Amino acid sequence: MRRTFSLLAAALVALLPTTAAFAQTEETIAITDVNTSRYDDGGKVTMVVEFRNIASAIDLSQVGVTVNGEAVDGVSVERIANEAVPVGVVLLIDASGSMAQGGAIEAAKEAAKGFVDSKRPEDFIAVVSFADTVTVVSNFSNRADDLKNRIDLIEAAGSTAFYDGLIKAASLYENTEQIQRNLIVLSDGANDLEGSTTTLQDALDAIEAAEVRTFGVALESSTFNPADVQAVAEAGNGLFLSTPDPSELDTLYSQIRRELGNTVVVRFSSPLFAPGDAEFGITYGQLSASAAATVPGYVTTTSQGAVPTTPETFAAPEGSTVNNSLPLPGSTLRWLAVGGIAATIGLFAFILLGAIAADREETFAKRLSAYGRRGGVKEEKSSFIERIPLLGRFTAAAEEEVRRRGLLGAVNSTLEQGNIPLSAGEAIAAGFGMSAVVGLVIGIITLNPIVGIVTAGVMVMLVFAIINFVGGREKRKFEKQLPDTLTLVSTSLRAGYSLLQAVEAVAQEAPDPTAREFQRAIAEARLGVPVTDALNGITNRTQSKDFEWAVLAIEIQREVGGNLAEVLQTVADTMLARNRLKGEIKALTAEGRISAYVLGALPFAMGGFLWASNRSYLQPLFEERVGQYAIGAGVMLMVAGGLWLRKIVNIEV
Numbered sequence: 001m002r003r004t005f006s007l008l009a010a011a012l013v014a015l016l017p018t019t020a021a022f023a024q025t026e027e028t029i030a031i032t033d034v035n036t037s038r039y040d041d042g043g044k045v046t047m048v049v050e051f052r053n054i055a056s057a058i059d060l061s062q063v064g065v066t067v068n069g070e071a072v073d074g075v076s077v078e079r080i081a082n083e084a085v086p087v088g089v090v091l092l093i094d095a096s097g098s099m100a101q102g103g104a105i106e107a108a109k110e111a112a113k114g115f116v117d118s119k120r121p122e123d124f125i126a127v128v129s130f131a132d133t134v135t136v137v138s139n140f141s142n143r144a145d146d147l148k149n150r151i152d153l154i155e156a157a158g159s160t161a162f163y164d165g166l167i168k169a170a171s172l173y174e175n176t177e178q179i180q181r182n183l184i185v186l187s188d189g190a191n192d193l194e195g196s197t198t199t200l201q202d203a204l205d206a207i208e209a210a211e212v213r214t215f216g217v218a219l220e221s222s223t224f225n226p227a228d229v230q231a232v233a234e235a236g237n238g239l240f241l242s243t244p245d246p247s248e249l250d251t252l253y254s255q256i257r258r259e260l261g262n263t264v265v266v267r268f269s270s271p272l273f274a275p276g277d278a279e280f281g282i283t284y285g286q287l288s289a290s291a292a293a294t295v296p297g298y299v300t301t302t303s304q305g306a307v308p309t310t311p312e313t314f315a316a317p318e319g320s321t322v323n324n325s326l327p328l329p330g331s332t333l334r335w336l337a338v339g340g341i342a343a344t345i346g347l348f349a350f351i352l353l354g355a356i357a358a359d360r361e362e363t364f365a366k367r368l369s370a371y372g373r374r375g376g377v378k379e380e381k382s383s384f385i386e387r388i389p390l391l392g393r394f395t396a397a398a399e400e401e402v403r404r405r406g407l408l409g410a411v412n413s414t415l416e417q418g419n420i421p422l423s424a425g426e427a428i429a430a431g432f433g434m435s436a437v438v439g440l441v442i443g444i445i446t447l448n449p450i451v452g453i454v455t456a457g458v459m460v461m462l463v464f465a466i467i468n469f470v471g472g473r474e475k476r477k478f479e480k481q482l483p484d485t486l487t488l489v490s491t492s493l494r495a496g497y498s499l500l501q502a503v504e505a506v507a508q509e510a511p512d513p514t515a516r517e518f519q520r521a522i523a524e525a526r527l528g529v530p531v532t533d534a535l536n537g538i539t540n541r542t543q544s545k546d547f548e549w550a551v552l553a554i555e556i557q558r559e560v561g562g563n564l565a566e567v568l569q570t571v572a573d574t575m576l577a578r579n580r581l582k583g584e585i586k587a588l589t590a591e592g593r594i595s596a597y598v599l600g601a602l603p604f605a606m607g608g609f610l611w612a613s614n615r616s617y618l619q620p621l622f623e624e625r626v627g628q629y630a631i632g633a634g635v636m637l638m639v640a641g642g643l644w645l646r647k648i649v650n651i652e653v
Helices: 001-013 097-117 144-151 162-171 200-210 227-235 246-261 328-354 363-369 389-403 408-417 426-448 449-494 498-509 516-524 532-544 545-560 564-588 590-613 615-623 625-649
Strands: 017-021 029-033 044-052 064-068 076-079 089-094 122-131 134-141 180-187 213-219 240-243 262-267 277-286 287-294
Touching: 001 200, 029 277, 029 287, 044 287, 064 262, 089 097, 089 162, 097 122, 097 144, 097 180, 097 246, 122 144, 122 162, 134 144, 134 162, 162 180, 162 200, 162 213, 180 227, 180 246, 200 227, 213 246, 227 240, 240 246, 277 449, 363 615, 426 449, 449 498, 449 516, 449 545, 449 564, 498 516, 516 532, 532 545, 545 564, 564 590, 590 615, 590 625, 615 625
Parallel strands: 089 122, 089 180, 180 213, 213 240
Antiparallel strands: 017 240, 029 044, 044 262, 064 277, 076 262, 122 134, 277 287
């Protein structure tokens, strides 16, 4: 009869889908955080309290608070699900080779993803796997989709570095504050890493030092002794759950989630107005807990006993990602970013130096190359970049495409205006090369190819905008120096110099960019180009209307005669008076221009500040459709307002 009863009992145990044991069966409560940051406002205190292993539903009305043993009235108690209190959870998953059997690793990943799906926006989850080595699959993040994608990357192979995994998981809380610390460890085998010097006691010490509440989940088998997992759960004041069936892991994770939900936020006003040490207590039926804290005191005239209406603010864990989490470890991304930046700088320097370097043996060809390419004349390759097959073909193809579209003259004119020593093909190669590298780096960091492509496109526009800006700056300098230039030419003519000698005097005496342009004109004139044509070349390169008028006056004088020195002096005086009028207008419109700059930069400055200080507040603006419409409408209104202000302050003279 006894043998029959034993067989029946064994059969019943075998039929049970899961068995669960508590690491700590005693019902307890614990104060995990005491926040006195608002104590000067009437002694307001916020406490976070965990109800551990409470089988029945928690009656919040039975929660009491004491301060130095005296009961406090006006206590507000809310479940953590209704509060913006950040909760941290590290999912430590066994990824050793034994987990590959029986679909254990897939069941573990599905259970972990189910746990992630049930999280609150204020919950920050990190994922760590251990096999031969310990891998931080994801640092703290509250993005469910990103966390689940990373969990899917876990593969089972190798030995079981159980102790090392526990130490690494606990270390993730080193730089975090004001966050509830929890660790869920899943394993199907004991620590068997060959050559490891880490012991179970080392892991328990790390958990105790980090003050992490630990939950142990064991996948039972005939060869597995879950004593280590149970010891870890007991040391971390958590639950120990076990099952022989991997499909039941989701149920065990749900039980842990319910246990984590048995946390409340208690708010009250302390009667202690003097600064000093205080002992805060919490009671619930026969259960009690206490925690010591130092209070700063408050002014006694402030009303006491009022329940705070503004909830305490809690900071997200340092290093956590709210809107975007890193796809790779931080050190890898840093090296990747440094490599990308170095490649970008190297490519730019390579192309720039290649455009500047010339064949020293062909001096005459070098001098001719400075004046641009002439149609019908095949030039020798003067830069080493053109001798590199891949880059040479790319620059040649780019230049041919620009020529075919009729834009070669405009591109060359822009480069010459900015004094950028690149041909059209080389400039395009430099711009698109740097943009592609930057877009690739950003795409890898964000793990989003669309962001990378958009970044590359923005970089292309930025590069050519910089080239245009440099050209415009050189043009403004040239035109600012133009009255003095014409005065110098006029004075030289009065002194008896010929026009060519007067131009040469400007090339020697004037500052850059005027001297540079006139030196080029002198060089062209010495090679047989008429002086007026050489001066027209300056007009084409600088795109200066003022200098075009001066050259036109010179051409008219050479055809019909007259006093060229007097004509140039009159033109110089006219330009000087106009420049003076432009300066007065610029001074009078300075307030409007500064207003435009401030109003244009203000939304971006405030957005950047909020993104850095309170990203969750700004998050709906980018994630919700109404917010995206608002951004689009705001951008269009800003563009319209900028054009309007530009029209107001830009007065043509």
